[in-house]
Amino acid sequence: xxxxxLAERARLPVATVxxxxxxxxxxxxxxxxxxxxxxxxxxxxxxxxxxxxVGPAGQSIASTRRILTAISDPPTSEYDLLGIAHQAVxxxxxxxxxxxxxAERLLGHLGWDVSRCAPASVAALExxxxxxxxxxxxxxxxxLERYGRAMMGVAVDEVDDVPTDSPEAAARFVIxxxxxxxxxxxxxxxxxxxxxxxxxxx
Amino acid sequence: xxxxxLAERARLPVATVxxxxxxxxxxxxxxxxxxxxxxxxxxxxxxxxxxxxVGPAGQSIASTRRILTAISDPPTSEYDLLGIAHQAVxxxxxxxxxxxxxAERLLGHLGWDVSRCAPASVAALExxxxxxxxxxxxxxxxxLERYGRAMMGVAVDEVDDVPTDSPEAAARFVIxxxxxxxxxxxxxxxxxxxxxxxxxxx
DNA sequence: ACTATTGGATACTGACACTATCCATTCTGG
DNA sequence: CCAGAATGGATAGTGTCAGTATCCAATAGT
Numbered sequence: 193x194x195x196x197x198l199a200e201r202a203r204l205p206v207a208t209v210x211x212x213x214x215x216x217x218x219x220x221x222x223x224x225x226x227x228x229x230x231x232x233x234x235x236x237x238x239x240x241x242x243x244x245x246v247g248p249a250g251q252s253i254a255s256t257r258r259i260l261t262a263i264s265d266p267p268t269s270e271y272d273l274l275g276i277a278h279q280a281v282x283x284x285x286x287x288x289x290x291x292x293x294x295a296e297r298l299l300g301h302l303g304w305d306v307s308r309c310a311p312a313s314v315a316a317l318e319x320x321x322x323x324x325x326x327x328x329x330x331x332x333x334x335x336l337e338r339y340g341r342a343m344m345g346v347a348v349d350e351v352d353d354v355p356t357d358s359p360e361a362a363a364r365f366v367i368x369x370x371x372x373x374x375x376x377x378x379x380x381x382x383x384x385x386x387x388x389x390x391x392x393x394x
Numbered sequence: 395x396x397x398x399x400l401a402e403r404a405r406l407p408v409a410t411v412x413x414x415x416x417x418x419x420x421x422x423x424x425x426x427x428x429x430x431x432x433x434x435x436x437x438x439x440x441x442x443x444x445x446x447x448v449g450p451a452g453q454s455i456a457s458t459r460r461i462l463t464a465i466s467d468p469p470t471s472e473y474d475l476l477g478i479a480h481q482a483v484x485x486x487x488x489x490x491x492x493x494x495x496x497a498e499r500l501l502g503h504l505g506w507d508v509s510r511c512a513p514a515s516v517a518a519l520e521x522x523x524x525x526x527x528x529x530x531x532x533x534x535x536x537x538l539e540r541y542g543r544a545m546m547g548v549a550v551d552e553v554d555d556v557p558t559d560s561p562e563a564a565a566r567f568v569i570x571x572x573x574x575x576x577x578x579x580x581x582x583x584x585x586x587x588x589x590x591x592x593x594x595x596x
Numbered sequence: 597a598c599t600a601t602t603g604g605a606t607a608c609t610g611a612c613a614c615t616a617t618c619c620a621t622t623c624t625g626g
Numbered sequence: 627c628c629a630g631a632a633t634g635g636a637t638a639g640t641g642t643c644a645g646t647a648t649c650c651a652a653t654a655g656t
Binding site: 240299305340342346350353354382390 | 439442443445446447449450451480501506507510511512515516518519521522523524525526528529530531533537538540541542544545546547548549550551552553554555556566567570571572574575576577578579580581582583584585586587588589590591592594
Binding site for chain 2: 643644645646647651652653654
């Protein structure tokens with residue numbers, strides 16, 4: 193398959209395919225001549241994955257590159273797979289909050305072990321809590337813990353579902369499960385809110 | 395308070411404050427002369443809210459403007475408050491998916507009433523499901539429903555917490571609760587995953 | 597009176613995700 | 627076998643977004 197055919201099947205302009213190649217998101221085709229290369233189904237699948245990441249999942253090109261690298265070159269140990277996956281997804285924490293006071297308090301209440309959590313993730317929680325505060329939106333501890341328990345409910349099932357046969361499969365599952373499921377969860381929350389609201393007020 | 399003082403207290407450059415004013419995110423101060431104005435605490439609070447929305451909540455300037463407009467000019471009826479809130483937050487659905495087949499099937503399984511949901515939200519769900527598919531990440535119906543039930547669990551509590559005394563308070567609660575809580579939920583999910591993973595493999 | 601600051605307008609910047617152009621080769625159809 | 631289309635690779639340009647910076651005449655404070 194030549195590039196124009198690949199681009200057509202992926203419904204992308206040829207220039208965009210070249211761009212993804214330049215950015216290191218799409219592996220090169222097999223050169224049959226200095227200016228001729230062949231592409232196969234793996235290139236098409238990769239393009240679909242890229243579009244899913246930069247589209248619905250809202251990832252940047254840089255973040256997408258980190259994610260794809262982590263998938264194709266997964267950590268050997270399963271131990272900190274999640275940490276590495278989250279690190280790939282979490283953009284460089286531009287400026288760490290000075291303290292994680294609020295985050296650590298909440299994690300304490302939930303009985304989660306802070307020391308086993310990636311600092312970037314704790315920082316993200318702290319930032320989210322600061323954001324709520326800055327918006328003058330005060331959430332009671334009880335409600336925060338309710339959110340935490342709800343997310344733990346889904347997380348436990350997700351961790352159970354991680355395939356343990358190969359590191360590649362595990363990495364792919366964890367990374368895509370983190371990134372691609374997020375828009376799913378958010379849209380489900382909005383729909384659930386509307387349904388709950390209709391039931392209560394409608 | 396003059397603009398330089400306002401900017402200093404908000405820890406923003408003066409030029410940025412002027413920019414938010416130009417963009418209609420920050421109301422004008424009281425002019426005491428053709429080139430002199432006074433600002434008060436309401437301007438400071440508004441700036442903090444803007445920063446929370448464009449920062450942690452990841453909203454664009456245009457979306458932030460819609461949100462602020464919806465808050466300061468809330469719908470009179472409580473009926474479709476959520477619809478309006480979500481509409482304010484959901485960017486113009488650049489290109490609607492042709493069908494909502496997957497989304498409607500899932501909503502049917504969950505027993506949620508599609509007809510009472512904002513089309514934009516259903517479209518978002520459809521896009522999320524398409525994104526998963528494009529990433530070659532197949533999620534079983536059972537798992538999807540688990541996600542849905544988990545989100546309904548938090549949504550029911552959230553809807554119960556909506557203040558019913560004034561439309562302004564209700565609008566503020568709903569809109570900020572939608573937008574500012576999203577990063578909170580996502581960071582909690584990641585931390586929950588790490589905790590669950592540590593418990594299982596560590 | 598004189599310097600700093602202000603509101604308001606306009607112009608500029610840097611990052612980002614493409615998109616277009618160029619060019620020397622190579623493939624393809626008649 | 628040869629003209630015209632397509633290719634890989636490099637480089638340059640585009641549109642959008644979120645600020646920044648500059649300029650100005652008109653105050654403000656000292």
